[in-house]
Amino acid sequence: MERLKHRKENTERKEQPKSGVQEIFDRHRKKTSLSKFERNRNKLIRWGILCAAIVIVVIYLCLPSSRVKAVSVSGTKYLDKTYIEEVAGIQENDVFYLTVPTYVEHKLKSDPMIQDASVSLENGNIISISVTEKKAVGYRYDSTAEILLGDNTTAELKSDYLDIIANVPYIEGFTSKKETRLLCKALNKVDQEMIENISEITQYSLSYDDNAMKILMRNGGYFVGSFYNLDKLNQYYAIYNNMTDKSLCISADDNNDVAWQEVCPWNQTSSTTEYWTNSDGTAVTNKYGDQVKKNYYQKADGTDALDAAGNKIPIPIDSDGNEVIDGDFESNYANGYYSTGTLSIPSGG
Numbered sequence: 484m485e486r487l488k489h490r491k492e493n494t495e496r497k498e499q500p501k502s503g504v505q506e507i508f509d510r511h512r513k514k515t516s517l518s519k520f521e522r523n524r525n526k527l528i529r530w531g532i533l534c535a536a537i538v539i540v541v542i543y544l545c546l547p548s549s550r551v552k553a554v555s556v557s558g559t560k561y562l563d564k565t566y567i568e569e570v571a572g573i574q575e576n577d578v579f580y581l582t583v584p585t586y587v588e589h590k591l592k593s594d595p596m597i598q599d600a601s602v603s604l605e606n607g608n609i610i611s612i613s614v615t616e617k618k619a620v621g622y623r624y625d626s627t628a629e630i631l632l633g634d635n636t637t638a639e640l641k642s643d644y645l646d647i648i649a650n651v652p653y654i655e656g657f658t659s660k661k662e663t664r665l666l667c668k669a670l671n672k673v674d675q676e677m678i679e680n681i682s683e684i685t686q687y688s689l690s691y692d693d694n695a696m697k698i699l700m701r702n703g704g705y706f707v708g709s710f711y712n713l714d715k716l717n718q719y720y721a722i723y724n725n726m727t728d729k730s731l732c733i734s735a736d737d738n739n740d741v742a743w744q745e746v747c748p749w750n751q752t753s754s755t756t757e758y759w760t761n762s763d764g765t766a767v768t769n770k771y772g773d774q775v776k777k778n779y780y781q782k783a784d785g786t787d788a789l790d791a792a793g794n795k796i797p798i799p800i801d802s803d804g805n806e807v808i809d810g811d812f813e814s815n816y817a818n819g820y821y822s823t824g825t826l827s828i829p830s831g832g
Contacts, residue, residue: 551577552608560616561647562596567612570594571602579608587612595638596630596647619647620670620678621654633671635664650679652698656686662694669713677717689748690756692773697749705732705747711771715742727785736778736806743778744785759800769804780812780821788812791822799825 554573556564568574571587584602591600591614599615618633628640630647631654638644657666670678680701687697687707698706698716704723706716715735722733722742732747748756757777759767767775779795780788787795796816798806809815809826820828 550608551575551579551582551610553610555605555609555611556614557612558614558616561619561644561650562614562616563643563646566643567591567614570597571612573610573612579604579610582610595632595636596644598634618671618675619651620667620673621652621681621684622648623654625658631663631667631670633667635667637663652678652681652684654684656696657694662686665694665710666696669710672714673716677719680719681716687748690774692771704729706742707732707734707748709735712736712742718742725783725785731785741808743781745778759804767800767804775800775804778806780809780816782816783813788816788821790824792824794824796821796824 551573553575554564554568554571556567559567571591573582573587582602582604584604587602588600591597591602591612596617596619597614598617601613603611605611617636617638619630620633621631622640623629623631629637630640630644630651631637640648654666657663666684681698682701683699685697685699687695689695689707692709695707695709696713698708700706700719700723702723704719706719708715712735718741719733722744723729726744728744730747730750731744733742734745735742758774759777761767769775778798780798782788790796798808800806812821815821815826815828820826
């Protein structure tokens, strides 16, 4: 009887309604369990997606279609295609879509010989690279071997640049920063094709210009110029091909758009070089403070043009020491308008 009574009491105790506090705890435990389940489910889903993506990437990387099929390089003149690929860090069989064009462009532009670069991903898994090289104007061996560039920068001479020095002149002298800057600036105005025809540039001091230069061309001829007239070198072959005496030098003036032929400075005697003087005997100087050399007209065959008295006809200068060249000299000379040594066109002529 006692057992039955005890069971009855337990049953009645269980059937008694729960208190409000107990119900709150039960609901909280249930809510916590559901929230934990939701978090675990979302985490499992994210891990599942990540694992699937990894599997897909691994499968893609194992396929031949994921690889670079070819590298196309354009715009180079002196730099080798293999060198460009090496600087870019790209080669065939690299992963195609792991190539980031902007990053590759940055690497290429960091090379001292490359002015600009463009990289793109093309159809057929082809990497297209287009580069613009800086203008190389010469090379020299000073404290270090280096290439001089038209933008007044230099590049250390290394084996990858050997094709460059075969096509630009060797430069001797002009060792100060100012001289180097002026030389690079002057050569930047010379056509690249003409630069490739220069063998050697040597600093050559003249009585009227400490920074003059002697330029030996690959055909054996010479051009004598300065920082301020080196663009006249573009006329070199137009004059040289008409010269009868190839031992003469081609020279230029800072203030005129022409070049001419004359006895090379190192072959001139003290009496060969003449300078303009004022009426009081003082030397005429130009805006640079240099003495103005007296030059003479020459005929098409390279010989001196003479007046009726047999004297050479000087090219006149203005008050600033600039030469005033007669653009129609040959025809005026042929018509006898220089018989007095200066241009004199008859009235009505």
